[in-house]
Amino acid sequence: MLFLIILILSFASGFFLPWWVVAIAAFLAALFIGKTSRQAFISGFGAVFIVWIVLALFKSIPNDHILANRIAQLFHLPSWQYILVITGIVGGLVGGFSALSGLLLKKAFEKEEGQS
Amino acid sequence: MKFTKALFSIVFTLILIWMLQTKFGPVPPLGKFLSPADGFWQNAESKHILTARTLNLPGLTDEVTIKYDENRIPHIFAKNEHDLYYAQGYVTATDRLWQMDIQTRSAAGRLAEVAGPQALEIDRYHRRMGMVYGAENTLKAMMRDKEIREMVLAYTDGINAYVHQLGPREYPLEFKLLDYAPEDWKPINCAFLLKLMSETLAGGSNEFAMSNILKKFGAATTNDLFPDYPMREDPIIPVGTKWDFKPLPIPKPSASFLASMSDSAKRVEKEEGIGSNNWAVAGSKTANGYPILANDPHLNLTYPSIWFQVQLSAPGINVYGVSLPGAPCVILGFNNNISWGITNVDADVLDWYQIKFKNNKKTEYWYNNKWNKTGRRVEVINIRGEKPLVDTVIYTHHGPVVYESKSKTTKNTPRFVPVGDALRWIAHDESNEFRTFYILNRGKGYDDYRKALTYFSAPASNFVFASRDKDIAITPNGKFPLKFKDQGKFILDGSDPANDWHGWIPFDQNPTVKNPSRGFVSSANQSSTDQTYPYYINWQFAPYQRGKRINDRLSVMQKATVDSMRLLQTDVYSIRAQDIMPVMLKYLDASKLDQNQLEALHIVKTWDKNFSVNAIGATIFSAWWLKVYDMIWADDFDNKKLQHNYPSMDRTEKLILQEPNSKWFDDSRSQVKETCAEIINSAFINVVDDLTHKYGQPGKSWQWGSVKKMEIAHLTNQEALSSGNFESPGTGSTIDALTGGHGPSWRMVVQMGPTVKGYGIFPGGESGNPGSFFYDDMLKTWQNGQLKELLFMQSPTETSNRIKTTVTISNKK
Numbered sequence: 055m056l057f058l059i060i061l062i063l064s065f066a067s068g069f070f071l072p073w074w075v076v077a078i079a080a081f082l083a084a085l086f087i088g089k090t091s092r093q094a095f096i097s098g099f100g101a102v103f104i105v106w107i108v109l110a111l112f113k114s115i116p117n118d119h120i121l122a123n124r125i126a127q128l129f130h131l132p133s134w135q136y137i138l139v140i141t142g143i144v145g146g147l148v149g150g151f152s153a154l155s156g157l158l159l160k161k162a163f164e165k166e167e168g169q170s
Numbered sequence: 171m172k173f174t175k176a177l178f179s180i181v182f183t184l185i186l187i188w189m190l191q192t193k194f195g196p197v198p199p200l201g202k203f204l205s206p207a208d209g210f211w212q213n214a215e216s217k218h219i220l221t222a223r224t225l226n227l228p229g230l231t232d233e234v235t236i237k238y239d240e241n242r243i244p245h246i247f248a249k250n251e252h253d254l255y256y257a258q259g260y261v262t263a264t265d266r267l268w269q270m271d272i273q274t275r276s277a278a279g280r281l282a283e284v285a286g287p288q289a290l291e292i293d294r295y296h297r298r299m300g301m302v303y304g305a306e307n308t309l310k311a312m313m314r315d316k317e318i319r320e321m322v323l324a325y326t327d328g329i330n331a332y333v334h335q336l337g338p339r340e341y342p343l344e345f346k347l348l349d350y351a352p353e354d355w356k357p358i359n360c361a362f363l364l365k366l367m368s369e370t371l372a373g374g375s376n377e378f379a380m381s382n383i384l385k386k387f388g389a390a391t392t393n394d395l396f397p398d399y400p401m402r403e404d405p406i407i408p409v410g411t412k413w414d415f416k417p418l419p420i421p422k423p424s425a426s427f428l429a430s431m432s433d434s435a436k437r438v439e440k441e442e443g444i445g446s447n448n449w450a451v452a453g454s455k456t457a458n459g460y461p462i463l464a465n466d467p468h469l470n471l472t473y474p475s476i477w478f479q480v481q482l483s484a485p486g487i488n489v490y491g492v493s494l495p496g497a498p499c500v501i502l503g504f505n506n507n508i509s510w511g512i513t514n515v516d517a518d519v520l521d522w523y524q525i526k527f528k529n530n531k532k533t534e535y536w537y538n539n540k541w542n543k544t545g546r547r548v549e550v551i552n553i554r555g556e557k558p559l560v561d562t563v564i565y566t567h568h569g570p571v572v573y574e575s576k577s578k579t580t581k582n583t584p585r586f587v588p589v590g591d592a593l594r595w596i597a598h599d600e601s602n603e604f605r606t607f608y609i610l611n612r613g614k615g616y617d618d619y620r621k622a623l624t625y626f627s628a629p630a631s632n633f634v635f636a637s638r639d640k641d642i643a644i645t646p647n648g649k650f651p652l653k654f655k656d657q658g659k660f661i662l663d664g665s666d667p668a669n670d671w672h673g674w675i676p677f678d679q680n681p682t683v684k685n686p687s688r689g690f691v692s693s694a695n696q697s698s699t700d701q702t703y704p705y706y707i708n709w710q711f712a713p714y715q716r717g718k719r720i721n722d723r724l725s726v727m728q729k730a731t732v733d734s735m736r737l738l739q740t741d742v743y744s745i746r747a748q749d750i751m752p753v754m755l756k757y758l759d760a761s762k763l764d765q766n767q768l769e770a771l772h773i774v775k776t777w778d779k780n781f782s783v784n785a786i787g788a789t790i791f792s793a794w795w796l797k798v799y800d801m802i803w804a805d806d807f808d809n810k811k812l813q814h815n816y817p818s819m820d821r822t823e824k825l826i827l828q829e830p831n832s833k834w835f836d837d838s839r840s841q842v843k844e845t846c847a848e849i850i851n852s853a854f855i856n857v858v859d860d861l862t863h864k865y866g867q868p869g870k871s872w873q874w875g876s877v878k879k880m881e882i883a884h885l886t887n888q889e890a891l892s893s894g895n896f897e898s899p900g901t902g903s904t905i906d907a908l909t910g911g912h913g914p915s916w917r918m919v920v921q922m923g924p925t926v927k928g929y930g931i932f933p934g935g936e937s938g939n940p941g942s943f944f945y946d947d948m949l950k951t952w953q954n955g956q957l958k959e960l961l962f963m964q965s966p967t968e969t970s971n972r973i974k975t976t977v978t979i980s981n982k983k
Binding site for chain 1: 172173175176179182183186187190191202205207208210211212215216217343889890891940941943
């Protein structure tokens with residue numbers, strides 16, 4: 055569920071909002087419906103990883119990857135697939151740690167509430 | 171504990187996001203740059219092209235139609251001039267915004283603002299040598315001319331209409347890579363572009379080096395080794411052309427100049443290969459009876475391409491050609507009546523004046539036997555990530571004192587700039603070059619051509635011309651200072667008014683020729699005239715080889731066609747080899763050569779003197795000649811102070827041909843006495859051994875195309891955005907002058923006639939976006955030495971299967 059929510063929010067935001075909005079999406083989603091740290095991180099990482107790769111391919115396939123190949127070379131990588139995966143990992147890390155942060159904050163409050 | 175954990179995770183995530191949003195050194199902000207939402211992926215253009223689009227631009231007064239052809243070249247049809255230039259600005263910006271930004275930034279000394287401290291010295295130099303000062307003066311003249319003002323303002327508004335549409339995700343790739351935002355275009359940027367052209371073509375000087383040579387060797391030797399006219403020449407204005415004007419009195423050389431020229435008194439660097447070709451052939455020598463014009467300006471080849479092809483059409487104007495991104499009008503091109511092209515004159519329009527300050531405050535300087543006040547101009551240079559630098563430049567009536575003391579220089583200061591000297595440069599003066607192009611774009615015949623030229627100051631250019639009326643002409647043209655002979659060959663004494671520029675050569679006395687009897691006109695940066703021209707333009711021009719080859723070919727040509735012109739533009743026959751190789755071979759003693767060297771000798775002997783891609787002889791001859799040249803002069807001139815400013819190759823040829831016993835052959839560093847023959851022999855052995863060492867036995871790997879390096883580099887010098895090394899024919903002294911990243915930046919051939927037909931190609935593409943299919947789509951055709959027929963439409967309703975997209979722009983909201 056968490057995975058799906060982050061996936062939908064990041065996908066929609068990708069068309070008109072700045073890139074870091076995925077962090078807010080993952081953070082809030084985990085804050086409200088996250089369960090465990092592990093699940094939150096994996097959902098955040100996986101969802102943004104997939105969304106960024108899919109959105110990048112939307113642009114890169116009709117381009118025959120000519121730009122992605124040039125950028126790969128710029129980063130001293132052999133071909134466009136590498137830059138695509140790195141893109142996914144960067145997005146994934148942001149999504150994963152944001153979701154984890156949301157979840158941990160939620161946990162912190164849960165405990166506070168439980169104690170009082 | 172849980173709070174700490176949450177806090178730690180949140181802080182870590184925020185730091186991660188901050189790091190991904192921040193630029194570290196040359197690395198772009200990774201999150202921003204890689205994200206599909208904002209990053210480079212957005213710049214990947216689709217191969218699916220829309221056939222029709224409509225746009226709204228409220229700044230227009232009427233509807234504009236733009237037809238894009240298969241190379242994405244825009245053909246702009248407007249209903250009035252305002253809309254025409256507005257649309258030109260808009261369209262150019264859509265394809266070249268970053269290039270326009272970075273080039274004008276560079277000229278304005280504002281690179282450090284986006285690139286940081288590493289660009290500071292370039293900025294300081296541009297500020298201190300008066301680029302901004304010059305651009306401000308030019309802007310004044312532009313703005314006084316009503317039509318030019320309106321054109322520049324409309325063009326500016328068109329660019330800004332595009333800039334204002336852009337959100338961060340639509341920024342051109344390089345803005346994302348360097349992490350900065352586009353800013354509004356200003357009219358002065360158009361002037362900066364002209365200054366940049368002046369800097370490229372007329373911004374270097376060797377006066378500093380020449381003065382040091384004069385000090386070291388004395389006047390007699392300097393005049394002998396650096397003569398004012400070459401041994402071999404084939405000037406632009408045919409030898410013997412009569413000057414039908416009464417020249418102004420030539421200024422008297424100053425006393426200090428005369429003193430330095432006597433031996434009893436004790437005592438930007440120029441690069442061969444930056445040059446261009448143009449010519450026009452009269453109808454009497456062409457197949458269809460009308461003139462043909464050809465032009466190929468050689469420049470440092472870059473991505474995005476230097477030129478932007480465009481057709482501009484509105485009532486009263488229909489013109490096709492190449493424009494400079496950031497400047498309105500077509501710069502080189504044709505219309506239904508005329509065609510024109512330019513090459514660089516290389517006039518001496520940049521001089522250095524030694525300044526004597528009263529004291530360390532430098533508020534007064536000695537001139538005309540009294541102390542005169544200096545001016546001050548404060549330049550504030552913004553530096554990314556650092557405090558702005560406030561740099562004060564001292565101005566005299568000559569111009570800015572570029573570096574008034576050693577303490578103002580750094581290790582990156584250009585070496586050709588003498589410290590303590592004021593710069594007098596033509597590009598500092600008011601000028602209105604756009605008026606020239608405004609008139610040419612609408613030109614109907616020879617009279618318009620002559621009128622247009624009167625407005626052109628700098629960089630002085632050889633304007634070639636051909637018309638439907640069957641006129642051809644050429645004019646080395648610009649604002650030429652009136653000087654005594656050799657005034658400015660060396661650094662001048664800035665306190666003596668006799669050393670000032672003494673006014674100007676009247677425009678109508680600039681060298682020119684119309685319909686000469688030989689049936690063609692041509693230029694390849696060689697001497698403008700023979701030695702009978704009464705005025706001094708410069709003491710040194712580009713070597714004569716390209717000009718000679720062009721003239722040799724054109725004089726025997728009959729029934730010329732566009733294809734004969736194309737073949738001539740890509741001709742790689744070496745006049746230098748023809749001139750000098752026989753004597754080099756004569757001196758070579760074959761009995762002293764080993765097997766390998768003999769084979770190399772055989773190859774070079776049987777070589778057809780063409781610098782073709784597969785020629786091995788070209789590789790051997792080129793290396794051999796350069797070695798000989800270096801061995802003759804290195805001992806005396808390989809000196810930092812002399813900036814490796816060797817005597818010319820022409821002078822060297824003369825030395826070998828006519829003065830084989832000259833003392834210059836002797837290496838002053840060795841005990842024994844070397845001779846001409848010894849140098850030529852040892853150079854050959856040396857070079858062949860060196861080539862063998864690098865490429866193995868003489869064979870395929872020695873071929874000129876693979877030995878010579880050639881690449882079209884992106885303006886950021888990023889390999890990934892450049893063309894990569896490719897095989898290419900030619901060398902600096904052949905017509906197809908491809909050398910060290912320089913070469914024909916635009917090849918154009920125009921067949922005049924009842925229906926004009928233009929052909930052209932440039933190495934690159936219309937788009938400046940490395941993620942576009944039109945970034946380098948014309949490169950292959952250019953590499954193959956082919957031209958493309960240019961689609962010159964007579965009306966927007968004309969149909970052509972080459973039109974791929976029609977954009978209709980209205981002004982309605």
